[in-house]
Amino acid sequence: MKLEPSGASLARRRAASTRRRGRLLLAACVAAALIVAANLPAVKLLLPAELWREVAPVVSLHPIVAEKMKTLKAESEAQGIRIAITDGFRSEAEQNALYLKGRSAPGDIVTNARGGQSYHNYGLAIDFAIRTKKGKVLWDTAYDGNRNGKADWMEVVGIAKRLGFSWGGDWESFPDYPHLQMDFGLSIPELQRGHRPPEDLRLAEEWAQQAGSKA
Numbered sequence: 264m265k266l267e268p269s270g271a272s273l274a275r276r277r278a279a280s281t282r283r284r285g286r287l288l289l290a291a292c293v294a295a296a297l298i299v300a301a302n303l304p305a306v307k308l309l310l311p312a313e314l315w316r317e318v319a320p321v322v323s324l325h326p327i328v329a330e331k332m333k334t335l336k337a338e339s340e341a342q343g344i345r346i347a348i349t350d351g352f353r354s355e356a357e358q359n360a361l362y363l364k365g366r367s368a369p370g371d372i373v374t375n376a377r378g379g380q381s382y383h384n385y386g387l388a389i390d391f392a393i394r395t396k397k398g399k400v401l402w403d404t405a406y407d408g409n410r411n412g413k414a415d416w417m418e419v420v421g422i423a424k425r426l427g428f429s430w431g432g433d434w435e436s437f438p439d440y441p442h443l444q445m446d447f448g449l450s451i452p453e454l455q456r457g458h459r460p461p462e463d464l465r466l467a468e469e470w471a472q473q474a475g476s477k478a
């Protein structure tokens with residue numbers, strides 16, 4: 264019969280706990296290396312194209328959004344409503360500056376989106392306001408300039424929705440009344456990964472319809 268001296272069993276337990284710590288450290292190192300690697304452009308190239316696409320930065324409104332914006336102006340005018348487009352494509356730097364408003368810069372908070380987190384950054388959103396006969400720009404959602412008993416603002420929203428825009432005024436957490444966007448079924452994370460709606464009108468409209476039926 265062999266009795267183990269207590270000193271040896273203590274040493275064995277110490278060795279086991281050192282091995283456990285070693286394994287944990289190794290796992291942490293592997294995780295850290297994976298995080299770093301995932302951000303390397305070279306590794307991005309190895310990822311499936313569906314996951315990440317290298318694309319040129321967006322610098323203007325998507326052609327279909329630009330086209331629908333023109334139609335929105337014309338159809339509003341036919342109802343006796345002039346609109347002003349106060350914003351369209353916004354660069355990431357402009358978006359970041361806007362994000363600081365009401366935070367570290369003076370003014371009220373106007374957005375919860377940082378650079379790259381707004382549909383404006385992908386040329387897929389516009390902001391509108393009402394223009395009076397005298398040319399004054401109004402953000403009065405109750406104004407009835409064409410005196411038909413309906414708020415001009417909501418008349419414009421109605422036309423925009425018919426054209427395929429979704430309206431920021433419908434957002435529950437942070438309603439954005441001047442905001443109109445066409446997302447073509449793409450989420451912000453998908454856009455951030457380089458996914459873009461097609462520029463071909465017919466194809467893009469199919470996408471928009473599919474997105475609409477999903478919603």
Ligand SMILES: [Zn+2]
Nearest residue numbers: 388389390442
């Ligand atoms: Zn907007």
